[in-house]
Amino acid sequence: MTTSLATTAEPEADWQTLYRRSYTDPQALLTALDLPMTLLPAARRAAALFPLRAPPGFVARMQRGDANDPLLRQVLPLGDEELPAPGFVPDPVGDLAAMPLPGVLHKYHGRVLLIMTGACAINCRYCFRRHFPYAESQLSQGQWREALDYLASSKDVSEVILSGGDPLLLPDEKLAARLQDLAALPGLKRLRIHSRLPVVLPERMTPALTGMLRDSRLQAVLVLHANHPRELDTSVAAALGGLREAGLTLLNQAVLLRGINDNAATQRALSERLFEIGVLPYYLHALDPVAGAAHFETAERIALELIAILRTQLPGYLVPRLVREDPGAPGKTPL
Numbered sequence: 001m002t003t004s005l006a007t008t009a010e011p012e013a014d015w016q017t018l019y020r021r022s023y024t025d026p027q028a029l030l031t032a033l034d035l036p037m038t039l040l041p042a043a044r045r046a047a048a049l050f051p052l053r054a055p056p057g058f059v060a061r062m063q064r065g066d067a068n069d070p071l072l073r074q075v076l077p078l079g080d081e082e083l084p085a086p087g088f089v090p091d092p093v094g095d096l097a098a099m100p101l102p103g104v105l106h107k108y109h110g111r112v113l114l115i116m117t118g119a120c121a122i123n124c125r126y127c128f129r130r131h132f133p134y135a136e137s138q139l140s141q142g143q144w145r146e147a148l149d150y151l152a153s154s155k156d157v158s159e160v161i162l163s164g165g166d167p168l169l170l171p172d173e174k175l176a177a178r179l180q181d182l183a184a185l186p187g188l189k190r191l192r193i194h195s196r197l198p199v200v201l202p203e204r205m206t207p208a209l210t211g212m213l214r215d216s217r218l219q220a221v222l223v224l225h226a227n228h229p230r231e232l233d234t235s236v237a238a239a240l241g242g243l244r245e246a247g248l249t250l251l252n253q254a255v256l257l258r259g260i261n262d263n264a265a266t267q268r269a270l271s272e273r274l275f276e277i278g279v280l281p282y283y284l285h286a287l288d289p290v291a292g293a294a295h296f297e298t299a300e301r302i303a304l305e306l307i308a309i310l311r312t313q314l315p316g317y318l319v320p321r322l323v324r325e326d327p328g329a330p331g332k333t334p335l
């Protein structure tokens with residue numbers, strides 16, 4: 001367990017340094033992975049539409065020399081993104097219509113989603129956020145106060161979801177202040193965090209952050225986002241161990257991505273690996289039809305067949321719920 005101790009004991013500055021060392025230049029990424037420079041012109045053009053971003057630890061899990069590596073495919077800008085695709089639009093989930101206040105999404109009964117920051121540690125090519133208008137913005141103090149007032153006056157809300165972007169990119173002091181404000185709302189019971197950081201930058205899960213979540217009056221749920229079992233190496237397992245000990249409920253959501261995880265063997269391995277490190281599969285999302293991501297789309301028939309196979313091969317609790325997000329629907333739509 002020495003590796004686990006070494007990882008969780010790293011001082012907080014380290015995750016921020018690693019974040020700053022992320023790959024943002026397609027040429028540097030291709031060089032690091034021994035990939036041909038013939039990929040570069042298209043990568044540069046697509047990166048102009050939505051920048052490349054991948055933390056060094058995530059890139060280190062990729063296979064050198066493999067342009068189809070399932071981790072690489074999630075972050076490498078491709079010429080395919082430039083192709084027009086009917087039905088693939090900038091705001092496929094209708095978020096802009098569901099915002100009563102800046103950064104506040106109240107689409108479903110009982111839970112409100114707060115966009116804490118537009119920034120992410122990784123830019124996933126399939127993300128609907130690639131066209132979000134306030135991509136790098138954070139809620140101002142005034143907007144945060146307004147969001148709190150909104151929550152205080154919405155009597156049926158028992159759960160707040162911190163999302164983004166990635167809420168765990170906020171520094172500890174700011175996060176602590178936000179959690180305190182939320183815990184002071186008497187109607188709230190649960191705090192849910194949607195973050196990809198435990199997977200792509202596990203160094204973020206410091207003892208200070210873990211302590212903050214453990215000590216909150218609110219029951220804490222952390223929903224990670226991993227799409228492929230190879231994302232879940234020992235550094236991720238170590239980071240999650242501390243969170244489990246702190247009593248957090250750990251869930252995973254994945255996106256069904258053509259050529260990355262659209263087969264039963266990969267999905268089965270993902271579920272098995274998640275459980276091994278203390279995480280239950282939650283959602284498997286059908287791709288949001290966002291402009292630039294059509295090449296990741298999996299036919300619905302294939303998605304349904306895949307889940308049917310998983311049901312025969314895994315215990316029920318390791319089969320993710322296959323869902324789609326429909327604008328205006330009262331919850332995720334099961335397929």
Ligand SMILES: *Cc1c(COP(=O)(O)O)cnc(C)c1O
Nearest residue numbers: 105106107108111112113331332
């Ligand atoms: C997905 C989502 C939620 C969470 O839905 P659950 O089914 O509870 O996981 C809440 N609010 C918004 C706006 C969402 O998009």
Ligand code: SF4
Nearest residue numbers: 120123124127165196
């Ligand atoms: S981490 Fe999540 S929000 Fe950020 S780019 Fe990836 S899918 Fe989108």
